[in-house]
Amino acid sequence: MIDPIILFFLLGAVAGLLRSELRLPAAxxxxxxxxxxxxxxxKGGVELARxxxxxxxxxxxxVVAMGFGxxxxxxxxxxxxxxxxxxxAASIAAHYGSVSVGTYAVAVAYLGSQQVSFEEHMPLLLVLLEVPAILVGIVLARGISRQTRWKSIAHEVFLGKGIVLLLGGLLIGWVAGPDGLSSIEPLFVDLFKGILALFLLEMGLIMATQMGSLRRHGPFLVVFAxxxxxxxxxxxxxLGWFLGLSIGGTTILATLAASASYIAVPAAMRxxxxxxxxxxxLAGALGITFPFNVLIGxxxxxxxxxxxxxxxxx
Structure with missing residues (x-):
């Protein structure tokens, strides 16, 4: 049986390809x-406290070395x-050296449906993987010179919305611990899959808008993606085997490595x-790689x- 959250993604993709008026309000x-x-x-912060x-x-x-490599x-x-x-080439490479939070969330939901446990500190590794690829991508594109706007880059990398929320959540979970978070579990734990379903609905709609770009730029990008x-x-x-991770942890690490960023890296490259x-x-990361990972990967x-x-x- 197909997981309902995957069906939400397919609904968004089909609606987008058919040019439906369906849209998730921006707010x-x-x-x-x-x-x-x-x-x-x-969730990662709670485990970090343990x-x-x-x-x-x-x-x-x-993981940092993997992002660079x-x-x-x-x-x-x-x-x-x-x-x-x-x-x-440098920009696309940075997208594929970084990580997709949405793909990670789907992997977590998939392992949960299979009743497969994994090391709970994986969100920490998720955050770390955002940074190396951005730095390498900028250096590959520009080299290092006096004109490099390192202050703006650092601000976008470390204070971008995604990083702030992930790190903020890690710190709150670490400080509060499992008992301290019990009062907010209905929103952040019980409704996680429902929230993810809505996110994937919108991702399906966005993915459909990138298909035209893939047709224009030929088969190489499709094969690469x-x-x-x-x-x-x-x-x-x-690396998961080398580090002694569980089957679930190795699955998550493989998924992180295989995913491509469509939030942090585009903002930094811009x-x-x-x-x-x-x-x-975005055509490669969101039009091909994201649906490939969600449906097959x-x-x-x-x-x-x-x-x-x-x-x-x-």
Whole structure:
């Protein structure tokens, strides 16, 4: 049986492709996004309060290195095989080295429906993965010079809405602990899947608007938008096994690696590399990679994590 939240995404996609008048009001979408980001952060913060920070340091450093590495690997593929302009190749690579909060939320819901547990500090790794790809993408596009607007970049990266809400949720959950958050659980825990369903409805509508761009820019971007997540998922799966994560944790890490940003990176690139074409990045990340991960990728990454754990034990 297909999870209802996936059906919400398909409803939005079909409605958008058929040019329906269906739209989520801007204020509602803003509210849904805020609740979703805070809920993810709060859950991670509660778990962070249960374990010493030093025990998480190896995973944090590994994830940061992965963010740098995936961006650096994607760039030459786009630049020399795809023949994109330097700025466009750097911008797209940054999107694919970063992470999608929406994809993470779907992975959490999927594992919950399969009754598969995972390490609850994963939102911390989600936050860390937002930053390296942006920095690498800017350097690849511009190099380092006196004209680089590092102050504006730092403000957008570290004080953007997504990062502030995720980090804020982490800190609140860490300080309050599970008992302190019990009074707000009805909104941030009990209604999580309902909020996610509305978010995916809007994502389906937005995804439909990017399909025209994919048709205009040829098959390479379509192939890249599927092949890159699959390769990145293999990297994430191997790192999950290397770090000793559970099957659920390995699935989440593979999903984080395979996802592509459509919130933090577009905003940062708009400030730092304004000549890059944002349509190319969003067409790949939101038009192909996001639906691929939601419909096919996440179950595939879970199966890959199961195989990796079984192979390791055998």
């Amino acid at each position: 509602i979408y803003e509210f849904v996004s805020i609740v979703l980001l805070l809920a993810i952060g709060l 374990q010493p920070f030093t025990s998480l340091l190896p995973q944090m450093l590994t 995936l961006t650096l690997l994607a760039f030459p593929v786009l630049r020399y095989l795809g023949r994109f302009k330097r700025t466009d 599927i092949a890159m997540p699959l390769f990145s998922a293999l990297v994430g799966t191997w 400030i730092s590399v304004p000549e890059a074409n944002p349509t190319l990045s 996440i179950p595939l990454y879970h199966a890959l994590a199961v195989w990796a754990q079984t192979f390791a034990k055998g």
